[in-house]
Amino acid sequence: MFPVWKSALAALCISFPLLSQTAPPDVSLAVNGAANAEVYAGWPILLQATIAITDDAGTATFNPLQASVQLYDASGAALPVTFTSYGGQTDDITLNADNDIAGFRFYLTPDQTAALSGSYQVTFTLGDLTAKSAFTVSAEPTPSPEGLESTKRLAMCDFYLASGGYQQALDLANLELAVNASSLPALSLAASALEGLGRKKEAIAALAKALAAFKTQFPAATEPPKALQQRYANLIFSGTGAAN
Amino acid sequence: MRLRTAEVMETAMSRFRSIEDAPLLGTQQATSPERLPVSSRDARRQYSSLMVAILSLAAASAAFAQPSDEILAVTRWKLNFTVTSTTSGSQNDFQGNSTWDFKAVATGSAILVPGTTRSYQGLTNITVSGNYTSKWILPGSTCYYETNTSFSGVPDRSGTRMAYVSMIRKDGYTIDPGPDTIQYKITTSEVCGGKTTVREGTESYYWTPVWPEPIPYPASGTFLSGQVKRKSQILIGQMPAYAPDGDFVLTYTMVPDVVEDLKLEVDDTGDYKNWRPEGKRDGSAGAPLQLTATLVSSTGKDPNGKISSMKWELKNTSKEPGVALNWPLNAADSEFDLKFDPFVKPGVTDENKQSIEHFEISGYSDSATILPYDWGAWADLVVTATLTDGRKFTGKLKTSGDSPVRLPRRAADSHIADIWKEQQQKKGVKLGADNADDESKPDGDGTPGDGLTLYEEYRGFYENGTHIEGDPAKKDYFVLNKVAALASGGIAKFQRISKLAVHGKLQPDELPADRVINKNNKQGSHIVDQHGVIIELDRSLVSLYKAFGGPGNPKMISHIGIPTDAGSVEAGYEAVNVAHELMHTVNTWHHGESDYEVVWWASPDGKLREITTTSPAIGNEIRVLNEDGTDATADVIINITGLVNGSLTWIGTKNGQHSGFENCVMRYDNSRTYIADADATIRYKVREPVGHASCSNPAGTGVNEPGRRPQSRYKEAAAGRGDCQHQLLVTDAVTAPQR
Numbered sequence: 001m002f003p004v005w006k007s008a009l010a011a012l013c014i015s016f017p018l019l020s021q022t023a024p025p026d027v028s029l030a031v032n033g034a035a036n037a038e039v040y041a042g043w044p045i046l047l048q049a050t051i052a053i054t055d056d057a058g059t060a061t062f063n064p065l066q067a068s069v070q071l072y073d074a075s076g077a078a079l080p081v082t083f084t085s086y087g088g089q090t091d092d093i094t095l096n097a098d099n100d101i102a103g104f105r106f107y108l109t110p111d112q113t114a115a116l117s118g119s120y121q122v123t124f125t126l127g128d129l130t131a132k133s134a135f136t137v138s139a140e141p142t143p144s145p146e147g148l149e150s151t152k153r154l155a156m157c158d159f160y161l162a163s164g165g166y167q168q169a170l171d172l173a174n175l176e177l178a179v180n181a182s183s184l185p186a187l188s189l190a191a192s193a194l195e196g197l198g199r200k201k202e203a204i205a206a207l208a209k210a211l212a213a214f215k216t217q218f219p220a221a222t223e224p225p226k227a228l229q230q231r232y233a234n235l236i237f238s239g240t241g242a243a244n
Numbered sequence: 245m246r247l248r249t250a251e252v253m254e255t256a257m258s259r260f261r262s263i264e265d266a267p268l269l270g271t272q273q274a275t276s277p278e279r280l281p282v283s284s285r286d287a288r289r290q291y292s293s294l295m296v297a298i299l300s301l302a303a304a305s306a307a308f309a310q311p312s313d314e315i316l317a318v319t320r321w322k323l324n325f326t327v328t329s330t331t332s333g334s335q336n337d338f339q340g341n342s343t344w345d346f347k348a349v350a351t352g353s354a355i356l357v358p359g360t361t362r363s364y365q366g367l368t369n370i371t372v373s374g375n376y377t378s379k380w381i382l383p384g385s386t387c388y389y390e391t392n393t394s395f396s397g398v399p400d401r402s403g404t405r406m407a408y409v410s411m412i413r414k415d416g417y418t419i420d421p422g423p424d425t426i427q428y429k430i431t432t433s434e435v436c437g438g439k440t441t442v443r444e445g446t447e448s449y450y451w452t453p454v455w456p457e458p459i460p461y462p463a464s465g466t467f468l469s470g471q472v473k474r475k476s477q478i479l480i481g482q483m484p485a486y487a488p489d490g491d492f493v494l495t496y497t498m499v500p501d502v503v504e505d506l507k508l509e510v511d512d513t514g515d516y517k518n519w520r521p522e523g524k525r526d527g528s529a530g531a532p533l534q535l536t537a538t539l540v541s542s543t544g545k546d547p548n549g550k551i552s553s554m555k556w557e558l559k560n561t562s563k564e565p566g567v568a569l570n571w572p573l574n575a576a577d578s579e580f581d582l583k584f585d586p587f588v589k590p591g592v593t594d595e596n597k598q599s600i601e602h603f604e605i606s607g608y609s610d611s612a613t614i615l616p617y618d619w620g621a622w623a624d625l626v627v628t629a630t631l632t633d634g635r636k637f638t639g640k641l642k643t644s645g646d647s648p649v650r651l652p653r654r655a656a657d658s659h660i661a662d663i664w665k666e667q668q669q670k671k672g673v674k675l676g677a678d679n680a681d682d683e684s685k686p687d688g689d690g691t692p693g694d695g696l697t698l699y700e701e702y703r704g705f706y707e708n709g710t711h712i713e714g715d716p717a718k719k720d721y722f723v724l725n726k727v728a729a730l731a732s733g734g735i736a737k738f739q740r741i742s743k744l745a746v747h748g749k750l751q752p753d754e755l756p757a758d759r760v761i762n763k764n765n766k767q768g769s770h771i772v773d774q775h776g777v778i779i780e781l782d783r784s785l786v787s788l789y790k791a792f793g794g795p796g797n798p799k800m801i802s803h804i805g806i807p808t809d810a811g812s813v814e815a816g817y818e819a820v821n822v823a824h825e826l827m828h829t830v831n832t833w834h835h836g837e838s839d840y841e842v843v844w845w846a847s848p849d850g851k852l853r854e855i856t857t858t859s860p861a862i863g864n865e866i867r868v869l870n871e872d873g874t875d876a877t878a879d880v881i882i883n884i885t886g887l888v889n890g891s892l893t894w895i896g897t898k899n900g901q902h903s904g905f906e907n908c909v910m911r912y913d914n915s916r917t918y919i920a921d922a923d924a925t926i927r928y929k930v931r932e933p934v935g936h937a938s939c940s941n942p943a944g945t946g947v948n949e950p951g952r953r954p955q956s957r958y959k960e961a962a963a964g965r966g967d968c969q970h971q972l973l974v975t976d977a978v979t980a981p982q983r
Binding site: 025026027028030031032033034035036046048049050052054055097098099100101102103105131133154158184185188189192200201205208210211212215218223225226227228229230232235236237238239 | 725726727728729730732733735736737739740748752781785786787788789790806808809810811812813814815816817818819821824825841876879880882883884886887888889890891892893894912913914916929931936
């Protein structure tokens, strides 16, 4: 788990990135996987930022520790809300034609979003690169529409996985599986939680179920569930020697 | 009648003599022809000429103020004039009771050349027409004469007599229009004692008096014009001996008769040269174009004339919907794309601001401002200058002479601004006609174009709130990315490897529901509805990226679905998956289709078995080796033992999805095992490299390279597959072939 980032720390870093390409990198930001997300107060927010080389000849080197995220309210005023980074790396990143994408992830806890309401803008900044995204926060509807509880469980599960709360994530995934035993997202999240808890055999079993569920749910799929397959293969081949 | 005329002549001759004898002092008195009798005119002319000669001599020694040098420099004048004469009335005296009514008009012109000092003369061409009626009742009698006649024709000696203009006087010039009599037939009826006697005769009418009053010279310029009035006797037919004065009006223009070619030039050296129409996202006007039209003379001097009005008209103005091909969405307006701005210089405009007429013209130039409301706007501009003398001139471009003026500057067979074409050509782009869609970069499957005509590339689009143009050298491709960072890396990768001009930042309000990116079209060149591609989160998908409808060209792809768990996938791998699906939207297929899935399970006898559709129910025993030959079977057995339904495992095959060029995004990377060529019971355990490029050859490379140890894993791509770069098909104008 990557330590919590502090904006102050980022501000102390020397200016990066170092760019040497004909076209600037593309930088983009998503809130909960959307360009203009609608978020419920008290639900977590997962932020994804991506920097991509757009030119074959281009390279870009930067220090991920410099990345910062700032939240603004509808009036444009900066808010003292700290986003927490997770799943990233701390070493310098060099992008080029062979390694052309870098991703950054941040979250806001349910407690943090509970205090939000209305329209917001969030910016991701790394050196000269900036991306913006807008989102709105509203109260969770009551009574809950059909499926909302399930969606919330999965969102919370994602958040706990991001923040290292594997047991909470597993509990929520199991709750969801109790309602829908063939839930692909729940099986996938449960497997991730189990992996995080070091329970490999159970993780393999969860992923095996997930793959079987995929075949059942998408019998005519023209593409395989490659990410699931990779995760599964990584587990069943673990401890078997280096792969080529 | 004859007797009466003789009396008049005698009286007049006595007056003439007195004038001739008068001292040569005041010109007004000396040249006054007032009440000169009919037959005195020739003598009067001789007198006038004498006066001019004497005054010319005087001018040599007198300190006269000069007409302007500009006027004196004129060596040839053109005189146009009209002389009207009217009188009507009655008279009752010792000669009887007379009534009369008369109107006549003479119109003429002459080319004047220098004569004596500061005078100009030239032969005239004149026509005169008039009407005359009168009745004369003899005194103390019931007898009367009635005359009723009209006439029309040329004066006597017209074409042989001179018009004459003198500029010798310091206080002005004088005009003598020229030959002054016209012969006409007159019919008089004498009614007396119940008997009517008709007589016919030929008489002369003096259609003009002399005009001795000096007319002031203009303060500047060489345009002489005006109107002079005076009263003078009209002597015709049965006029009384001392008939009342008639009203004579001389209206004239006199301009230098140089060989002058007037033309109205529209300046094409300024903004016109570089202007291209622009629209604005909010519907307001883009950068205006101001055009100036100037009336010029081939002499290089000011034209001989004055502009009374300048009318600017836009014709054949385009009415493309919206302001660009995708903004606003589903535009259906039919507003004119170019309009005159009535505020920069107010004038009389029509409702649609397609014309504006200015009446306050300073000098010989006028300007109009044109406002554009569409990036692809066009029109033909006609500007007409009307001069005070009625002449009209239509504007032509100063440099090319083109008329009407094409807006923007463009070829006659094109609606695209030349400046844009020139900018493209500077980059080495070869351009076709407006309806050309012939980009060959990247070559793809050899089908040229991207579904957008050259005009559409020029008119352009809105992307992320900003106007963009298509790339006339590259195939353009449009994406609406609703998942932002989850797909942006993949879009960037797709752009890099496909070499297409990818526009990946469309906003939801920049692509209509039917995904037609060039939907706002009406008159501009358009060959096909070209579609953009939507990338969106698909909550029905987990771990599955899918181009729904593909492989195919963009019109076939309803959307690319991004799975709900995409956010948990490593960003680089996420991008590969998105790029892979994007390649499907341009009809790029997998490297093969022969891979399959099997079930591995750890049997109670401690063996690893593989169940296939052709194997025994219990499966066949297999071993799992690393490619270095070390056996991994035992560990696999440990890991999958206990799985209720076994372990679903993907087997990569020769010429299957993993075959061909190793580093291609279209090559699968999910196979973790393949069958050994040397022993069908051996499964090599592998981790496939992830592709980051696009292949241009079906041959196996890297792990698929022939001769590799322990073997080429999957060999070359299947027949007709691989060589992905040469499968690309962007245009929706054709049916995407299966590969």
